[in-house]
Amino acid sequence: MPTRDASTEAGTPDVQTGEKSIATIATLRVGVKLYVYHENSKEHRLAEILSIQTRKGTPHYYVHYEEFNKRLDEWVPPTRLDLTREVEWPRPDKPAKKPEKVAKASTPRETPTSVSGRAQKRPRRGDSLGPGTPTLSQKNNKKSRTSALAEDDVVVQSEAVGDVGTPEEEEADEESADIDPKATPTATTTTAAASSAAARAASASSSSAKQNGASGSPETFSKEHEIEKLRTSGSMTQSAHEISRVRNLSKLQIGKYEVEPWYFSPYPVEYTEEEMVYICEFCLSYFGEERRFQRHRAKCTLLHPPGNEIYRDSAVSFFEIDGRRQRTWCRNLCLLSKCFLDHKTLYYDVDPFLFYIMTTRDEYGCHMIGYFSKEKESAEGYNVACILTLPQYQRHGYGKLLIAFSYELSKREGKLGSPEKPLSDLGLLGYRAYWQDTIVDLLLGNKGLETTIDELAGMSAMTTQDVIHTLQNLNMLRYFKGQHVICLTDAILNQKQKQVEKQKIKGKRTLDPDLIQWKPPVFTAANRTWNW
């Protein structure tokens, strides 16, 4: 995700900018940043084009709004673009990476005729641009290219070729890929992601001294580094580098709900063409065709997550599921949750994880509300790998319940735990809320007049880091008379007071630890390495 880092970290586009100038629909390409009208905030916001697709002769742009989470990325028609303002052209980035792709991409195959054009507007010369176009998309483009080029496309290309050479290539790639309906969606999305990266890379390289340190360095090593890290443990990647940045499924039907996915998920690529992907609520199998789904439902006998129930109260149940034993189910779960978790990676299989599923119950079965996964053995001491409340159940207080449960398990294990990083924005907020609750409750419940960080950690199964982090955030760690003290501020107490009153009215979701029927499963090193 270095590319995004580059842009976001830059904060304001002005800082490390590419060159700016007025663009036309014709000259727009992936990587361009421009102002796009965002409906919810009712204003134009700076956004980056991640993909372009032509539908019924009109190009549509997949844009990512700066400083908005990716889940708000969306397809917009040209009418939402503000072309009255200058756009920022993608900066060439360091060409260092992916040499093999350079070679490929640099073999130009385009419309020499158009070269002349109005190259001027292109701020960057793209000479070195070639890198970046992924081979996959190239292939696709080749076959569809001729047909794909629309009238003005040709112009675009000529232009591009004229001044930059390769950028136009990418552009062409996308367009062609997009236009050709037969071209696999994979190609499209890949193109989008990769080409923007490529563009960035190219721009960085050529824009001489103007390097963005932030994006530059991670980009060179991140991929191998991340994958290597994942080989041994973990479920998150900090570099979404390879994962397409473009959401690939339109809609999901899960049980009673139809849900829009937030992020890319590697369901079979064929499903990206479907209007709706049908997901069996209980086995989480996925279907692109409604009839098939109905047939599946006629046969499927699962009524709850396929594992052991380890907690049950009047509202919810928790099930524990071993990724190794329930591979299909857990894979299905991961595919689904990837739709809502940006940083989750499905690079590796589910075997080393346990999954804890929270469900509600009714006469139809046990409906999954959310889950968290947990490494059987975490080298980093994480007690949660991924955690998700399904969108249709969000903002009902379930997230806190999930988090609480993860800490209850840690208490049973006699360990301090912390969620795997990076956290998502929602994850951070959820955890902070839980931590605040927990710490404040502990402090209020603590009749003694003093405590230690260790003690708080021990009682909550939170790591000392998280305890400090929480105290700090709440402005509760103070220095008084030459000593650190914990200050229960009036604000905090008021907040607590309000919360209590609110809960009196609305009721509070809580866990009763006594209802947990669970012993820490034994997954010793021997268990994992001795299975010969």
Place this chain on the structure above:
Amino acid sequence: MTRSGAGNRFRTRKLSTKQSLAVLRENQIDSVDDDAQRNIPQIETGVERGEEIEHHLQAAISASQAAAVGAKVTQIFIPTPNTTEITVSNYETLYPKRFSQPASYIRFSSTVEDCSGTAYCMSAEDEKFLEKMNATKRPGGQQCKVEEFERIMDLFESIAQEKQPYMSIDMSTVMPYDEMAAHFGDSLSGEIVKIAAVVYSHWKEQRVARGGSPIIPILKFEQGHDKDDGDPYVCFRRREVRQVRKTRRTDAQSTEKLKKLRQEFDSARNLVRDVLTRECMRKTIFQVEYGIFESRRQIIGVKRKNGIRGDDEDLINHKPKKRPVDQSVPPITRVPIRHDGKPPETELRQLAAVKAEKEKQRADKFQALKSSRRVPKHGFVDLTEKAFSESTVVPKGPDANFCGVQTYYLPSPPPSCEGNGSGLFDLPEEPSGPTPIPILQVSSKSPPSRDVPAFRRRRGRGGRIIVDRRGHGIPRDDDLDDIILDRMKHSEEDEDYSPIFVRSSNSDPHIQYRARMLSPPPDPQVNPAQHMRRPVMPSPGGMQLGTPAALLAATAAQHAMGFAGYKLTQHPGQQQHPQQQQQPNAPQLPPLANRPPAHAQVRR
């Protein structure tokens, strides 16, 4: 949450987690020292930096921070796609109400595959085809049910997946139906196979339309190695065990530990194996000793009977010999066991072999003796032979005790009786099994009185030969302790038992008994002759069973002729009886010395 800069993220921890912290209310603190906050390390949020600055997150964070310092803020939610909660209209039909919660927590281990029936699910297109097929099919023919159709399709798919995994690369050769059918196995029943042939064309059409890929799209798994690293659709790779390289040293240590563990397990196993070997050998020893014991008993019997004297050392000395051997064994075995697994076994085996060999030699010798006496007996009757064969053949089997007892128990008859004795119990030739053949009376002149010992021999089922007796008082002392008897029975110290043996030999029964034993046979000449010419007949049941008994009976008859005092019994207590007699009878043994020659004479 914007950090003021990387510089502030120092790790030096001035705040110890073990440090006791006073918990105070705000009004207990002056706000003066607040800048000392700087000494507390800033902890990262855990959110990726690029996202940390996101607008909505920042808004939410600052809102909560504002709340934390008392500002009035409304809670801010991070906007998410306005996606959810369009209620699916046909939910009820898709998801029937059939869940009832069990009282106890659910325990469940079936997999998705277990729970979803045939993997293939019919599409709308399939359905059209199916309807068409069912409509056009022979009127009386069988309709294809959806389930069957799915099973057929599923079978095609799995066969194709297995046999033609690269169909999507090379579409030229989609597996023809015949070939496909060859792989059906017994997964389809007869009727359905016919339908399958029709469905095949549809399947092929679908498959081709999919470019050779499975009809129902599947996940993309890793194919080769590094190539697909960049393909976001490839997922769920196997997690390689690459730690080897990273932690070579610890791995080497682990390897060493494992090796050591393995070695220790090996030696433990060797130890157990050696113990087993030792115990087996012990068992062999016991068996051998038992064999020796038995053999010796027989030899003693033979010797007694035949009046062989001398060479008693053999019988006696074995025990002294054995003990040294036993004692010598342990040192030999123990030492090698400790050092290396193999030698002890071989050594032990050798020892066992030595013993066995020794025993075998003895047995061979015995056998030789036996057969040398036996050979001539074919085809004719040897009056003396039976006495020998009794002792030679009898020892085998459970009857051994029985026989042995008799031989011990009987004093040798006076020479004059010798010839007449055998054959008395021979059966008349007729093989008629079950019929009892009362033959023998000690005195043929008069019906035997109750007081006079009398024998009867008959052949029972399976060739058993039964000797009935009558008129034999058991001169057993009632005061004879069973325990002592038992001890006698198992004692190897043949020579030592008599002193222990307490009996009153002056009781009336004994005197009577002895008198009877010593008296000459009532009428040796009578009767027996007619039986004596008969060859010894193997009983129908076979030699093993019949012969010993027959011989035994013959012997018994002989004894009976000689002494009219004979006892046939298996009772343990009574078994000892002959032993009792041995001592008193010992003085009578000398005459026996002549017997073997006598036999030889007769036989040759």
